[in-house]
Amino acid sequence: MQADKVKVAILGSGNIGADLMYKLLRQPGPMELALVAGIDPASEGLARARQLGIATSANGIEAILADPEIRIVFDATSAKAHVRHAKLLRESGRIAIDLTPAARGPYVVPPVNLGEHLRAANVNLITCGGQATIPLVYAVSRVTPVRYAEMVSTVASRSAGPGTRQNIDEFTFTTARGLEAIGGAQEAKAIIILNPANPPILMRNTIYVMPEGDFDEAAVQDSVAQMVADVQHYVPGYRLKNLPVVERRATPWGERPVIIMLLEVEGAGDFLPPYAGNLDIMTAAARRVGELFAAHLLKTMEVTA
Amino acid sequence: MKAPRLTDTTLRDGSHPMRHQFTREQVASIVQALDRAGVPVIEVSHGDGLAGSSLQYGFSHTSEFDLIETARSHAERAKIAALMLPGIGTRQELKEAVARGIQVVRIATQCTEADVSEQHFGLAKELGLETVGFLMMAHMRPPEALAEQAKLMESYGADCVYIVDSAGAMLPSDAAARVRALKEALSVQVGFHAHNNLGLGIGNTLAALEAGADQIDGCLRGLGAGAGNAATELLAAVLDRLGLNPGLDVFGLMDAAEYIVAPIMPFQPFPDRDAITIGYAGVYSTFLLHAKRAGAQYGVDPREILVELGRRQAVAGQEDWIIDVALDLSRRHTAGTRKESRL
Numbered sequence: 189m190q191a192d193k194v195k196v197a198i199l200g201s202g203n204i205g206a207d208l209m210y211k212l213l214r215q216p217g218p219m220e221l222a223l224v225a226g227i228d229p230a231s232e233g234l235a236r237a238r239q240l241g242i243a244t245s246a247n248g249i250e251a252i253l254a255d256p257e258i259r260i261v262f263d264a265t266s267a268k269a270h271v272r273h274a275k276l277l278r279e280s281g282r283i284a285i286d287l288t289p290a291a292r293g294p295y296v297v298p299p300v301n302l303g304e305h306l307r308a309a310n311v312n313l314i315t316c317g318g319q320a321t322i323p324l325v326y327a328v329s330r331v332t333p334v335r336y337a338e339m340v341s342t343v344a345s346r347s348a349g350p351g352t353r354q355n356i357d358e359f360t361f362t363t364a365r366g367l368e369a370i371g372g373a374q375e376a377k378a379i380i381i382l383n384p385a386n387p388p389i390l391m392r393n394t395i396y397v398m399p400e401g402d403f404d405e406a407a408v409q410d411s412v413a414q415m416v417a418d419v420q421h422y423v424p425g426y427r428l429k430n431l432p433v434v435e436r437r438a439t440p441w442g443e444r445p446v447i448i449m450l451l452e453v454e455g456a457g458d459f460l461p462p463y464a465g466n467l468d469i470m471t472a473a474a475r476r477v478g479e480l481f482a483a484h485l486l487k488t489m490e491v492t493a
Numbered sequence: 494m495k496a497p498r499l500t501d502t503t504l505r506d507g508s509h510p511m512r513h514q515f516t517r518e519q520v521a522s523i524v525q526a527l528d529r530a531g532v533p534v535i536e537v538s539h540g541d542g543l544a545g546s547s548l549q550y551g552f553s554h555t556s557e558f559d560l561i562e563t564a565r566s567h568a569e570r571a572k573i574a575a576l577m578l579p580g581i582g583t584r585q586e587l588k589e590a591v592a593r594g595i596q597v598v599r600i601a602t603q604c605t606e607a608d609v610s611e612q613h614f615g616l617a618k619e620l621g622l623e624t625v626g627f628l629m630m631a632h633m634r635p636p637e638a639l640a641e642q643a644k645l646m647e648s649y650g651a652d653c654v655y656i657v658d659s660a661g662a663m664l665p666s667d668a669a670a671r672v673r674a675l676k677e678a679l680s681v682q683v684g685f686h687a688h689n690n691l692g693l694g695i696g697n698t699l700a701a702l703e704a705g706a707d708q709i710d711g712c713l714r715g716l717g718a719g720a721g722n723a724a725t726e727l728l729a730a731v732l733d734r735l736g737l738n739p740g741l742d743v744f745g746l747m748d749a750a751e752y753i754v755a756p757i758m759p760f761q762p763f764p765d766r767d768a769i770t771i772g773y774a775g776v777y778s779t780f781l782l783h784a785k786r787a788g789a790q791y792g793v794d795p796r797e798i799l800v801e802l803g804r805r806q807a808v809a810g811q812e813d814w815i816i817d818v819a820l821d822l823s824r825r826h827t828a829g830t831r832k833e834s835r836l
Contacts, residue, residue, distance in 0.1 A: 357583040385806035394813035
């Protein structure tokens, strides 16, 4: 192993795993992709990994557990599989970055709270909608207290796989909980819409934020602009279609000013098509989390040496 | 043709023009009148279904669960139904609605996305509900594609699947072809839900009946999104003249429309300029009031907003795109004015 690199593995060779593989190869940072493990020997993800000269296995997590040098594991399987994987990975001392909705570890959104969880053994990436919208709710709540936040995520039908479709309720619960716990909203709601338009639409998100009281609009605009730039570091296709607008709306708390942000996420097109910004933001966030964990591990190792 | 089963959705689709401000008293008097007039199913919920109360769609004045409870306690014969859209409402609200008295749930998806409803049908059946599948914006896809989606809902446990003309964009031949395709593909019942944006609410419902529809929808005074729905009292009168009255009190429904609903309506839904545009451009009927508001706020003609939403293939529930389109159009106009002033 190169001394300045941390060995990582991808578990799951579906669309997400394959897209993440391309991102890790393109921008490895302090990581070395040592293994892609799946359970379907005929999967396109494994075939592509082999072509690229990366070690592969169709034995799932067993191959990862057999290589003690692998320190960080990206789990792109399913919530059900991750429950089992989380236990095995924890027992063998690996860090798990969980891209499934299993939520065995704390929620992380890289520019918001990753620093707090660098010692965690397992972190969860919430949902695609959460990765897209929590940073913007947080950008407001760090300037002024937020009474209520709401997000509406519209994704192209073709980018919503069977996992999302059969667990659409979990998307709304988990995202809303993330907007509260990490975004800093006292109360939140999440809505997801699948749009079958052809050609497929880019992932779109509308974020409504109602502050608790009066607020400094310029400070909110600055904070939001800063956050968009921070996310763009790891998701280049993350952009507001407009400066945030403020509308007065009838709410259960009376007529109140509501900040409305219209966000578009274009994928990098690594493996998945650019319209699937919802999948891209998950793999981009995972890569970013892995990068920070790996850098932290290297620093800790230096200290112990 | 046979006498259809009628669901009145004044207290759900009518929630849109009412801006979701229905009160317990209003629900009590409307349910009582519908129940006495022999309407077998009464739908009560936020216009966008359970948990629709939001900034995106408008907040409810009174919790829909309280309204459901009121409805149930005032219905002697009628079943109480609720609408839910997976992605907005969840099984959690469905359970609460059952606890507060619904006996029927109508589960609505965009007409291409039926597979998001599997878990909701599953729970509804487990809870012993009658279930209806709602294929929204059905003008956007051909009959065969809708039949495929309807079969998915049937496989999940739907007792009936509706062709829903959410945009009021269908012509009678469109409605008939879609209902016929479902009748041929399914062994469960088929329904039709009309909007009156092109003035065809009653006409399309009749075409659906001729094609074999088992269930139809109406609202008193047509109180619903866009130009409203097929008016329940009109349907009763027409069905009676056709010899297909399923047991509705025609005069009772006329009186309920005239003396209970008309006085509380903020306006009479009608195919006016903007509502016709909705049918013509094929966009979701509930966009009407949102487009009017965004038009006023950003200085753009609502008709332009609606036409652009049609071009972008916006689907059910995408009210947030209205702001996006209004801002884009307003920018385009400003750029245009600047160009002109340079000339």
